[in-house]
Amino acid sequence: MALPRPFRPPKGDKLEGEIASAKKPVLIYFIEPRSNLCQLIEPAVSKVAQEHINIFTFIAARIRDYRDYFYQWGIKSCPAFIIFRDGKELRRLGDFHYTDEFKHVFKDFLVGRFLFETSKFELVDSVSFPHIINTGTYFHLVAVMNPAEPTNWQVSPSLEKIKSRASSQVRLSLVNATKNPDLVKKQGITKFPTVLLFQEGACLKRWDDFRNISKFVRDCLEKIRGD
Numbered sequence: 325m326a327l328p329r330p331f332r333p334p335k336g337d338k339l340e341g342e343i344a345s346a347k348k349p350v351l352i353y354f355i356e357p358r359s360n361l362c363q364l365i366e367p368a369v370s371k372v373a374q375e376h377i378n379i380f381t382f383i384a385a386r387i388r389d390y391r392d393y394f395y396q397w398g399i400k401s402c403p404a405f406i407i408f409r410d411g412k413e414l415r416r417l418g419d420f421h422y423t424d425e426f427k428h429v430f431k432d433f434l435v436g437r438f439l440f441e442t443s444k445f446e447l448v449d450s451v452s453f454p455h456i457i458n459t460g461t462y463f464h465l466v467a468v469m470n471p472a473e474p475t476n477w478q479v480s481p482s483l484e485k486i487k488s489r490a491s492s493q494v495r496l497s498l499v500n501a502t503k504n505p506d507l508v509k510k511q512g513i514t515k516f517p518t519v520l521l522f523q524e525g526a527c528l529k530r531w532d533d534f535r536n537i538s539k540f541v542r543d544c545l546e547k548i549r550g551d
Contacts, residue, residue, distance in 0.1 A: 327355070328370035330377045331384035339385065339393055340411075346381045349409040349477065351434070353384040354394060354418075356402045361422055365403065368427035372434060379435070379477040380407075405433065436471045445483070445498035450507040456497055457522040463490075463548050464523070468499045468508060470516035479517050479534055482541050490548050521547060 327333065331353055334342055343350050353369070355362050373382050387394055387402055397406065397413075404418035417433045420426075445467065448456050457464045467483055469476050487496045501508050501516055511520065515532040521544065522528065529547050531540055545551075 326357075327384045328353075328366045328373065330370075330374055331355075331382040334383055334385055334390070337389075339383075339390065342381075342383060343408045344411050346408075348379065348381050349407055349414070350381045350383060352406045352408065353382070354387055354390070354399060354402050354404045354406075355384050356387045359402060362403050364422050365426055365430070368430055372427060372431045376434060376474050376477075379474050405430075407434075431472070435474045435476065445496050448497045448499055450504045453499065453504075453507055454525075456495070458525040460495070461524060462492075463494045463521060463528075464497060465494050465544070466497045466499060466520045466522065468501050468511070468513055468516065468518045468520065470501045473516045475534055476517055478537055479519065479540075482534075482537050483519070486541055486544050486548075489545060493548055519544075 336342075339352060343352075351373075357363075373380070385393065393399075394402075399406075399416075399418060401419045404416065406416040407414045415433065417430070420429070423429075446456075448466070453466075457466070465483065465486065467479065469479075483496060487494055499507060501513070511518075511527075513532075517534070518530060518532040519540075520527055520530050529544070531544070534540055
């Protein structure tokens with residue numbers, strides 16, 4: 325069994341180096357090609373991963389070559405998946421039993437709810453939303469995201485960049501669209517993610533096209549700074 329596309333083998337014997345130097349989140353797949361379970365999940369893993377090659381760096385480490393990491397990271401069984409971002413582990417998937425729903429389980433693991441679990445943003449819901457946007461004279465940048473939307477991975481670091489460049493002017497919040505359908509409907513949101521910029525309760529600008537992330541960051545900062 326060859327490595328599933330678009331996974332590649334590590335470039336060296338130190339996985340930490342791969343993780344630390346990556347500009348994108350890294351998914352490490354511990355694989356034993358002769359394992360029946362690895363062979364069973366290969367079509368689903370390959371299909372979902374190829375849909376997200378612009379978001380992640382995919383690395384497959386054969387157990388026989390990286391056994392030290394298998395034990396060092398406390399992995400109990402193979403196959404196993406670990407996601408790293410900025411050198412830190414975000415989430416892992418392992419010790420599972422194969423079912424027909426595995427493709428959905430893997431996709432949810434890859435781009436799903438864990439973004440909200442590990443986010444640096446303030447989570448808000450339908451109840452707290454009106455209070456948040458009407459509090460203070462500073463700007464409120466609200467990202468409304470659907471957990472299954474892979475573009476979250478592109479937008480999330482950009483929002484953090486905006487926050488870091490205008491930290492005293494911006495409050496950053498995140499809304500899980502699947503848990504707040506009434507808020508989504510009230511705001512007339514039809515695409516995910518959508519980013520809304522508020523000041524004193526008024527929506528000044530909204531973005532739902534992120535094909536040019538740099539332009540989004542530039543436009544948002546110009547709006548905040550009044551350029």
